Amino acid sequence: MSYIAHRTECGCEQPLLDHLCGTAQRASTFAQPFGAASLAYILGIAHDIGKYSDAFQKRIRGQNLTTDHSTAGAQELNRLCGALPAYCVAGHHAGLPDGGARTDTDVQPTLCGRLKKRSAPYGAFSEEVSLSKPSFAQPHLLGQGGFTVSFWVRMLFSCLVDADFLDTEAFMHSGTPPRGLALDTGLLTDKLEHFIAPWWDAETPLNRTRCEILRACLGAGRAQTPGLFTLTVPTGGGKTVASLAFALEHAKAHGKRRILYVIPFTSIIEQTSDKFREILGDEQVLEHHSNVDFDDNEQEPDQARKKLAAENWDMPVIVTTAVQFFESLFSNRPSRCRKLHNLADSVIIFDEAQTFPLPYLLPCVRSIAELAVNYGASCVLCTATQPALAPLFAAAAPTLGIREIAPPVDSSVFRRVTFQHLGQLSDSELASRLNDCEQVLCIVGTRKQAQTVFHLLTPEGSFHLSTLMTPDHRREVLKKIRARLGAGLPCRVVSTSLIEAGVDVDFPTVYRAEAGLDSEVQAAGRCNREGRRPVESSMVYLFTTDSAYTAHLPHSLRRPLEVAREVARKHPEPDSPEAIKRYFTTLYQYSGSALDQNDIVAKLEEGARTCSYPFRWVAEAFHIIENDTRAVLIPRTDEARVLSGQLRGGQYSRNLFRRSGKESVSIYPQHFEALLARGALEVPDENTAILTDLSLYDDQTGLALLSDTGVGIFL
Missing domain, CATH: 1.10.3210 (Hypothetical protein af1432)
Incomplete structure (x- = not known):
């Protein structure tokens, strides 16, 4: 035979x-x-x-x-x-x-x-x-x-x-289809040098300091041996390009095979990818997250290559989300694990490292330590508010050590705002203050409060942002916001925290409901972002919200808020290095076993004794985004209406679900059941739901929060 x-x-x-x-x-x-x-x-x-x-x-x-x-x-x-x-x-x-x-x-x-x-x-x-x-x-x-x-x-x-x-x-396919490109560090460092060449003749103190940081990253990339690094750069210090400079030089000096950027939110991943494509060329960069479309019938060679490379990350530069990265590391499924071997001998930049999920912090730290110690990866924790992770890494890998890349700089050069705490504000008091401003951003902790405050604002020039709006809808609104800010027109925005980490907007005034210190500092990064206004008139107002909005906060959000209040009693400037260090040290100490809420590390460590490892159990237990939400497709655009028709017709495919994600809103079970009881949803199958009553989706605020769904729905 x-x-x-x-x-x-x-x-x-x-x-x-x-x-x-x-x-x-x-x-x-x-x-x-x-x-x-x-x-x-x-x-x-x-x-x-x-x-x-x-x-x-x-x-x-x-x-x-x-x-x-x-x-x-x-x-x-x-x-x-x-x-x-x-x-x-x-x-x-x-x-x-x-x-x-x-x-x-x-x-x-x-x-x-x-x-x-x-x-x-x-x-x-x-x-x-x-x-x-x-x-x-x-x-x-x-x-x-x-x-x-x-x-x-x-x-x-x-x-x-x-x-x-x-x-x-x-x-x-009768032969290997076109897949990823090899990392050509000579070509890409030349492209980077061409891009940054005009920067070196900096005239302002701010730009000279940015160049100092960039120069240090270039030098460290060449000189430092592979391992674990921090890159602590104040907001406005140019860390995106500086971290790329380190990664390219380090890859060139040590023969690394690829560069990965791990970013916490899809709301900022696109602008980072756009910047890298501008510097390096579109064909060099793979953007991989849930909102990226890869046409199943793509014929254009570069795009066909990217579609295949998304399966195993066989590309020079990959920009992905923390959810995609860490959930793949703890998955047991072949389709998600295919890419993992391509992390070996790579440079991995973790942007906004302070956002590592608190309930899974220990498993994340342990996986980063493994990549650095056993797989030749150089890992960089990059942020303006560096979390106090050194003790956790020391416990995981005592000989690893952490090296800071950025040089000491005069932080006053980057000071662009003045903080002031206003105490408690009711929704009406808050709205009154916002209405008195021509251009202002207000960030609150719940989607319910965002909608409530927005409806109290003067309609002209007022905008709302939350995840009750579809991703495409939010992009449309952000485009309008940036246009009005640039034209000097009235622009009042009420948003949940989705806007505060890396979204490129610049307001003269910011209001931020009390939250974890890192969130407060990130919110301040949306104020006087370009440093064109006087520090003393660029105000970031912190305030306490009505207890109705915080009464049902989960521990993962309540604890950071409580620690931030405690730290503020001794360190009133939340962006000072002393406050940031004290905040994260205290937060991790108070959290204890909550840093690994499902005991994933302990369950895997036990395998050393029994040689029995719970791979399937771990894959089900490790979910940065919990699986208790349901996606509802909102047929508000022509494309969304076509997608809803295809889903009704049973045309299911991975590409179709990815495309529909840009036109969907994820909601919690009680919200889903309320919509279902109202007869506002069509549910073709257990994975699909379509909003049929479009009166419940507002062009300004998105999907209505029905009264019986309560509060405590965040982001």
Whole structure:
């Protein structure tokens, strides 16, 4: 019999041996940067040996049979190398399984259960391939070792599943489709030098200080050895370009393979991507997040390449979200894990590092430490309000150390605002003060208060922003806001916190409801952003809201608010280095076990004792954005109406859902049920909902918050 791995609709057949060898060679190359090439090669050879069974060969040739071809390779590797490689092969289609217990039976989906399962005879594999125990470099164990080993298994899994996808893709398309570009640091540093060349003849103290920071980043990129860094640059210091300068020079000096930017919010990722495309060229930059469209039928070569590269991050510069980055690191699914091996030997910039999610801070810190210690990545924590993470990193990896890139600078050069605390303001008092201003931004903590205050404003020149508006709607409103600010026209904006981190707007006055100190400082960054106005007249007013808006705050929001109030008693200037350090140190101390609310690190560390790792459980437990919201498509535009028609017709695809995300609002269950009870929703299936009563979506404030949905809905 000739054994085949795949068969196309036109009858072309891929020999099984070719697929095993092709996958093995690719996996070996992917694992080379972290010293596991030989082990990855054996994973590739073993992953599909179950396809040597008569049952599979009959099925691939058209018979209606059900057969499991993953378990055989897992059992062979378990006998040869132990359980760790077996996880990868057992999960290369369904996802990394939980380890389970020795008492598990062969019907349970754990690794222990799979290893007891009886496979269809596949002994013919020995006629074509042989398996031998490989030698490979062990990772440096951090902590109790369990987290390190589980991370290493997931990286090996990434090498295997990406290699499997790519080899299959090459056969199905009769050749390898155009994928990502290699990082050409010589070309890109030349482009950067051309872009920044006009900056060096700076005349103002502010621009001279920006050049000082930029020069330090260029020098540190060349001189510093790989590892963990901080880049602490005051708002307005040019950290976006400065961090890119460090990354390019560092990659050039140390042979790094790619550069990743991890950004917390989609509201700022687009402007960062636009800046990088302006500097480096569109073909060099992959923007990857939920709001990016990749046409399924894209014919233009660069865009077709990006669509494929989004699957495994095979591009020179990748700009993505913190949600995409960290949830992939803790996923067990092949489609999400494919990209992970491409993090090895990379430069990774974490922008706005103070926004790392508090309930998952320890798992995030541990994963960054693993990348820096065991996978050759240089990681940079970049922000104006540097979180006090040194003790957490020291506990995770005592020998790692953190180095600051930016030079000491005169912070007074960047002082652009004056803070003042007003005490408690009612909604009517707040609205009255806003109406007295020609141009003003007000940031509040709940979507309910944002709508309430907005409706008290003078209609002319007043705007509202919150996530009750679709992403495309918010972009339209921001465009209008920037135009009015630039023209000097009246412009009063009430927004939730979505506007405060990196959104490029410049107001003469800002009001900010009390929040965590980092949020207050970020809000101040929207005031006198360009430094064209006197500091003493560029006011940032902090105020306390009515207790009705804060009574139901979750701990994740209440604790930062309480710590900020405590710090303010001794440090009235929230943007002072002393206040920032005290705030984060106190916040992390008070949070304790809440820094890992689901005990993810502890559960993985326990695997060092049992060799049973809960990969599937962790994937379900690690969700930066909790899965208790429902997306509602708002058919307010022609495109949204077309999308709603396609969804009603059952035309489901990943691209369709991505496109509909730009025209949707995510709401909590009680809000969803209220809309459903009112007959305002059509629900074609469990994943889709369409607003049918468009009177509930206002062109100024977005989706109505019905009275029985309460408060406590944020962002």
